[in-house]
Amino acid sequence: MSSSTATVNSAAKGQESPSSLDGAPDAKLEQLPPPAAPVHTFPDGGGEAWLTVLGAFFALTASFGMLSSFGVFQTYYVxxxxxxxxxxxxxxxxxxxxxxxxxxxxxxxxxxYGPLRLMAGGTLTLTFAMMMTSLCTEYWQAILAQGILVGLGSAMLFFPSLSSIASHFLKRRGLASGLGVTGSSVGGVIFPIALQRLIGEIGFGMSVRVSGFIxxxxxxxxxxxxxxRLPRRRPGKWLDVSAFKEPKYAILTIGATIMSFGLFVPYYYIEPFALSQGVSPDLAFYSVAxxxxxxxxxxxxxxxLMDAVGKYNVLIPATxxxxxxxxxxxxPTTVATAPHAVLALVMVFAAAFGCLNGAFMACMAPSIAAISPITSIGVRIGMLYAILAFPMLVCNPIAGAFLSDGGxxxxxxxxxxxxxxxxxxxxxxxxGTRVLINPKAAAKV
Incomplete structure (x- = not known):
């Protein structure tokens, strides 16, 4: 009785016991290490993974492609x-x-709940927003239809698609995310040219409706x-406040916020700038495209490049x-006098700046994912982008306020x-975030 009790007590304490009811086999079991925590694996390829990349390409063509084409609307609305x-x-x-x-x-x-419901709702919202924008005759109507609804529908397509890519890839996450986000650039080329051409032929309203059907x-x-690939689970916290206690995430948030005051200014003002310098309207609008x-x-x-040298090693130099x-x-283009010289300089700047800005956009989500647990990727990406909403709201009006004399x-x-x-x-x-991850200059970060 005492021997049996001693065996049970020693087993409860996780200590090795010389005696056991069944002898050596139980002694071996007592020495086994505790089960390891579950490890998330990534296929880094496969049909479903690459189909998700293709879907993200389509989603970003419609959503961010339309958002980045506002320069055409800017000129028209003025x-x-x-x-x-x-x-x-x-x-x-x-x-x-x-x-x-x-x-x-x-x-x-x-x-x-995964991406399905969000993206279906985003598709309907964005389409409805474009149809309402086509009917706008007053400034406040454009604020509601295009300012609010287009932004909402685009978010419901953009965030789930990029977060879904992160659940399929790890080693090739940079490549997969980069291929997905090229959709926004394709949309940013197609929509401005299509709108500019169609507005002159079939009018503003019908042109916007065509864009809505696309x-x-x-x-x-x-x-x-x-x-x-992530399993459905009960909704977690609205915010992962613990992320801001991590210096890497906090510093990235501060830096990205300051960047955002200037990131999209050229997209809004490059065409009006070209027009103010005497460039023909038929040529100036191509600057956005x-x-x-x-x-x-x-x-x-x-x-x-992200997969070869590291996400932060591309993000920081590009920005x-x-x-x-x-x-x-x-x-220097502001001192040029000949319209043809202005046009040449504007187009060179537009192409080079767009390339670097595109690299930033491709790196942002993977950079957040790289310092986030897989189960919190969606909410952490959303949190950082929500903070960026405030500089995004005021950056272009601040830039426009510089043009007090009309430009x-x-x-x-x-x-x-x-x-x-x-x-x-x-x-x-x-x-600072890059140094905290790895201070070595040659490190892949």
Whole structure:
């Protein structure tokens, strides 16, 4: 009796006992290590994984492609609504604000239920928003239809598709995410050119409705393709507050916030700038398409680069160089006098800046995922983008406020300096996250 009790007690304490009811086999069992925590594995390929990448491409073509095409609407609305560039830019800024601010909600729903419901709802919302935008005759109507609904529908397509890619890939996550986000550049090339051509032939309303039907088709295809490997679970917290206690995540958030004050300024103001310098309207509008075409190659090139040298080793130089490019190439354009010289400089700047900006966009989500647990990727990406909503809301109106006299070369210089400096400062801050991950200069981070 005493021997049996001693055996039970020693087993309960996890200590080795010389006696056992069944002898040696139980003694061996007592010495086995505790079961390891479950490890998430990534296929890094396969039919479902690459189909998800294709679906993300379609989703971003419709969502972010439309968002990044606002430069065409900006030029049209200034004359149609008889508003200043700063007033009109509130519509585009509100799109991005709504797009980013709903990030935590979308991320939470994604973590709990997966991408299907979100993307189906996003497809319907974005299509409805485009149809309502086509009917707008007043400034406040465009604020509601395009500023709010387009941003909401785009977010419901964008975040689930990129988060789903992260659940399929680890070693090749950079490549997969980069291929997916090239869709936004394709949309940013197609939509401006299509709208510019169609507005002159069939009018603004019908042109926007055609764009809406394109978004509908792309959204349906994206919803059918995108799948997540994460199992469904009960909704977690709205926010992962513990992330901000991690210096890597906190520093990345601060740097990205400062970057965001200048990141999209060229997309909104490159066409009005070209027009103010005497470039023909038939040629000036191509500056937005060229910038988005450059963004396509930037995202495409960033994908293998991230896997080869590291996500932060691409993110930081790309953003810093984009700021330098504003100061070194766009700023000197303000002193050019011949329209053909302005056009050449604008197109070179648009292509180069778009390439670097595209690399930033390709790197952002994988960089967040790289410092996040797999079960929190969706909510952490959403959290950071929600914070970016606030600089996105005010960045373009702030830039437009520099154009107090309607857009002279002198006031455009202030706008350009603002855009360039904020990107450079933000890039330097993100270096802190990179150093915390690995301080070695040659390390793959």
């Amino acid at each position: 004359f149609y609504f008889n508003k200043t560039p700063s007033e009109v830019s509130w519509i585009g800024s509100l799109q991005f604000f709504v797009f980013f601010i709903v990030g935590p909600l979308v991320g939470r729903v994604f973590d709990a 978004c509908l088709a792309l959204g349906i295809a994206a919803t059918a393709c995108v799948r997540s 060229v910038m988005n075409a450059g963004s396509f190659f930037g995202r495409l090139l960033a994908a293998p 810093g160089l984009a700021g330098v490019l504003c100061l070194a190439l766009w700023l 002279s070369p002198a006031t455009y210089r202030h706008l350009i300096i603002w855009s360039g400096v904020t990107q450079i400062v933000g890039a330097f801050i993100v270096v």
